[in-house]
Amino acid sequence: MKKSTLKFRFILMVCFLQLTSGISMGQVPQYISYQGKIMEDGIAFSGSRTVTFSLWATDSGGEPSAALWNETQTVEIVDGIYNVQLGDDTSLPTDLHTNDELYLQVDILHPTQGIQRLEPLMPFSSTMYALKAANSDSLDGLDSHDFVGINGGTMTGPLNLSANGLFAGTDQLVLNSGNVGIGTAVPAHTLDVEGDINTSGVLMMDNTPIFVIDDINVNTFIGPYTGVANTTGIDNTFIGIDSGRRNNEGDSNTFIGKKAGEWNATGNSNTFVGAQAGERNALGHGNTFIGKEAGHQNETGSNNVFIGSRAGYSEQGSNKLYIDNSGGISPLIYGDFEDRFVRIAGNFTVSGNISSPSIRLKNDDGNVFIGYDAAGVWGSTGTWNTFVGDFAGHLNEDGSYNTFIGKDAGYSNTTGYLNTFIGLGAGYLNTGGIGNTAIGLDAGHNNETGHHNTFIGRAAGYYSTGRNNVFMGYEAGRSEMGSNKLYITNIDTTEPLIYGEFDNSFIRINGDFEATGEIKGYAKITDTTNISDSTNFIDRVAPLQIGDSGGTQLLIDGNQIEQANQSTSVFINYKSSSDVVLVNGGGNVGVGTSGPSYKLDVNGNIRCSNLTQTSDQRLKTNVHEISNALDKIKDIRGVTFDWNEKSGFKTSPKKQIGVVAQEVEAILPELVSTDKDGYKSVEYTKLTAVLIEAVKEQQITINKLNAKIDNLETNKMVEIDTLKGQFHQLQIMMKNMVTQNLDQKKEKLLLSME
Numbered sequence: 001m002k003k004s005t006l007k008f009r010f011i012l013m014v015c016f017l018q019l020t021s022g023i024s025m026g027q028v029p030q031y032i033s034y035q036g037k038i039m040e041d042g043i044a045f046s047g048s049r050t051v052t053f054s055l056w057a058t059d060s061g062g063e064p065s066a067a068l069w070n071e072t073q074t075v076e077i078v079d080g081i082y083n084v085q086l087g088d089d090t091s092l093p094t095d096l097h098t099n100d101e102l103y104l105q106v107d108i109l110h111p112t113q114g115i116q117r118l119e120p121l122m123p124f125s126s127t128m129y130a131l132k133a134a135n136s137d138s139l140d141g142l143d144s145h146d147f148v149g150i151n152g153g154t155m156t157g158p159l160n161l162s163a164n165g166l167f168a169g170t171d172q173l174v175l176n177s178g179n180v181g182i183g184t185a186v187p188a189h190t191l192d193v194e195g196d197i198n199t200s201g202v203l204m205m206d207n208t209p210i211f212v213i214d215d216i217n218v219n220t221f222i223g224p225y226t227g228v229a230n231t232t233g234i235d236n237t238f239i240g241i242d243s244g245r246r247n248n249e250g251d252s253n254t255f256i257g258k259k260a261g262e263w264n265a266t267g268n269s270n271t272f273v274g275a276q277a278g279e280r281n282a283l284g285h286g287n288t289f290i291g292k293e294a295g296h297q298n299e300t301g302s303n304n305v306f307i308g309s310r311a312g313y314s315e316q317g318s319n320k321l322y323i324d325n326s327g328g329i330s331p332l333i334y335g336d337f338e339d340r341f342v343r344i345a346g347n348f349t350v351s352g353n354i355s356s357p358s359i360r361l362k363n364d365d366g367n368v369f370i371g372y373d374a375a376g377v378w379g380s381t382g383t384w385n386t387f388v389g390d391f392a393g394h395l396n397e398d399g400s401y402n403t404f405i406g407k408d409a410g411y412s413n414t415t416g417y418l419n420t421f422i423g424l425g426a427g428y429l430n431t432g433g434i435g436n437t438a439i440g441l442d443a444g445h446n447n448e449t450g451h452h453n454t455f456i457g458r459a460a461g462y463y464s465t466g467r468n469n470v471f472m473g474y475e476a477g478r479s480e481m482g483s484n485k486l487y488i489t490n491i492d493t494t495e496p497l498i499y500g501e502f503d504n505s506f507i508r509i510n511g512d513f514e515a516t517g518e519i520k521g522y523a524k525i526t527d528t529t530n531i532s533d534s535t536n537f538i539d540r541v542a543p544l545q546i547g548d549s550g551g552t553q554l555l556i557d558g559n560q561i562e563q564a565n566q567s568t569s570v571f572i573n574y575k576s577s578s579d580v581v582l583v584n585g586g587g588n589v590g591v592g593t594s595g596p597s598y599k600l601d602v603n604g605n606i607r608c609s610n611l612t613q614t615s616d617q618r619l620k621t622n623v624h625e626i627s628n629a630l631d632k633i634k635d636i637r638g639v640t641f642d643w644n645e646k647s648g649f650k651t652s653p654k655k656q657i658g659v660v661a662q663e664v665e666a667i668l669p670e671l672v673s674t675d676k677d678g679y680k681s682v683e684y685t686k687l688t689a690v691l692i693e694a695v696k697e698q699q700i701t702i703n704k705l706n707a708k709i710d711n712l713e714t715n716k717m718v719e720i721d722t723l724k725g726q727f728h729q730l731q732i733m734m735k736n737m738v739t740q741n742l743d744q745k746k747e748k749l750l751l752s753m754e
Contacts, residue, residue: 255272260276284298333345
């Protein structure tokens with residue numbers, strides 16, 4: 001770099017601090033407004049120059065990169081005058097005031113003579129100390145962090161408020177006599193919030209969860225230790241300290257009160273309201289306990305209703321009714337839902353007519369309504385109905401000869417008649433169904449207009465909408481929507497122990513069938529040679545055998561069908577080796593192939609509406625992103641091909657598209673499997689993960705190329721601006737030369753005339 005050899009003259013005109021729009025009162029700006037003048041050969045220069053400004057602790061100066069601060073600006077100069085703001089492009093350091101002396105160095109890029117430095121360097125005096133006020137280290141002798149420290153938008157110290165508080169627009173944060181108010185100027189509590197409080201996490205008190213909303217499993221836990229052990233339980237509501245504390249898999253429970261349902265583990269569909277209600281229940285389901293310590297000792301009993309303080313305290317059975325205010329074994333009202341029995345331990349006296357929202361006897365039309373808002377409240381004209389239980393037959397209009405016993409039993413019935421619904425919610429949605437019998441909690445719940453159904457058992461026929469069905473047992477036929485069906489079972493299943501179709505005179509036993517007497521009728525078995533009594537190949541213990549005694553019998557045992565010779569395959573609808581479904585001795589299933597090598601081996605196309613593979617993060621470990629995915633993909637060929645005869649696959653007029661397993665194995669061996677005969681296959685779906693990472697890597701490369709292009713365009717524009725400046729200077733020089741030449745000619749002319 002050369003020092004100034006041109007006749008440059010630098011004049012410092014103004015150097016001061018100023019407040020500009022956008023800076024609030026009391027805030028010190030972080031730049032210095034600066035004005036100077038440049039002369040070239042005694043002429044005020046106009047145009048643009050690239051100028052580098054730098055600050056130094058001494059007047060010796062040097063390369064700007066070694067200075068305390070530097071920045072480069074393109075300066076517009078008019079008649080030798082230019083104005084800049086130091087710190088506009090590169091912020092001034094906040095510690096400049098710590099230097100005893102400061103000097104400003106100005107380097108100007110000349111288009112032909114390179115960098116020209118204006119000397120001597122200009123000293124600064126009090127300017128930096130004015131900037132110091134923007135970053136004062138102390139307030140009244142105290143560290144500023146004792147008040148409020150702001151770092152990246154975050155308060156790092158305590159906030160001390162005046163009596164007027166802190167205001168931000170229409171929002172308020174107020175400190176008043178030790179109370180904090182948000183949205184209110186007069187907080188009455190330690191923390192007083194006027195408005196909603198929203199949290200996406202868990203509300204804690206003393207490091208203990210007191211409010212949990214589980215959106216995934218639809219659980220709500222309010223109170224210390226409520227539902228803390230829950231793992232897979234869904235649709236639960238626990239309110240009160242320790243309520244549902246040990247629940248882990250139980251679903252659809254409602255526990256309200258201290259320790260309500262505390263020991264429940266897997267019990268479902270329970271409702272416990274009251275301190276320690278159902279506290280010891282572990283496996284019981286479908287219970288309703290209302291009152292302090294109601295059903296306290298019940299562990300496995302189900303479908304009980306206990307109402308009152310300590311009602312049913314020691315009862316361990318199921319389907320019981322207790323209404324009492326003590327823990328005795330002889331409650332005021334005792335019932336057994338299974339036996340349809342109710343006992344009142346005391347006198348029951350009626351003097352005169354009974355007419356109340358809970359009990360109404362109408363002798364004129366033969367109706368008996370017992371229970372809060374039982375049927376008839378809407379002006380029922382039906383006759384000879386018996387409704388017992390809150391809201392039993394609640395909407396009945398002109399339905400007659402119905403018997404509804406239990407809360408909400410036959411709730412929606414309007415015109416249906418000759419129905420018998422017994423149990424909480426039994427026949428709840430029935431409107432016009434005729435001759436139905438539903439006994440048990442929620443039995444026949446969704447049946448609206450179906451006729452002549454018999455549902456016996458909790459939730460038996462719950463979703464049924466058909467006719468002439470017989471469902472017996474816990475949740476028997478719960479999801480069956482058809483008609484003329486028979487289900488006898490004790491679980492919700494499509495394969496009940498006894499299944500039948502009345503309209504087809506068909507019955508199926510899903511299990512062993514034992515007969516000690518004669519079985520009359522016929523069975524549709526084409527070869528009855530070896531179906532005989534216990535002296536041949538079957539008896540009351542062994543499986544049914546069809547075939548000869550030479551070891552090729554077909555054994556039918558429960559839900560299992562196999563050859564007596566375990567290594568022999570079972571063929572179904574066998575016609576040829578290319579059209580077969582079979583299971584061989586290794587447990588493989590083949591479709592269209594006689595020699596399956598995998599659990600499911602299909603020779604042909606598979607059609608389905610959806611196909612998913614397990615991919616839950618909770619089931620995975622050692623998860624790492626695939627590296628160099630693009631290089632791996634580039635080394636794999638995508639090919640078209642035809643299957644040859646050796647493959648055993650059906651020929652197709654369409655070209656096949658895929659990859660070559662051996663080539664993939666050399667690069668991604670994790671995607672290739674080899675069967676017992678040495679033939680290889682590729683897990684095409686897993687290539688998607690490699691393709692995802694390859695696309696991401698390719699996008700990074702594209703982004704880098706775009707950045708290079710943008711940089712080249714920027715540099716080009718700088719070169720153009722420099723050339724424009726040089727051309728402008730050339731014009732000025734030419735103008736000056738012409739002016740000087742004319743002056744010289746004029747002077748010579750005048751001399752010659754003299």
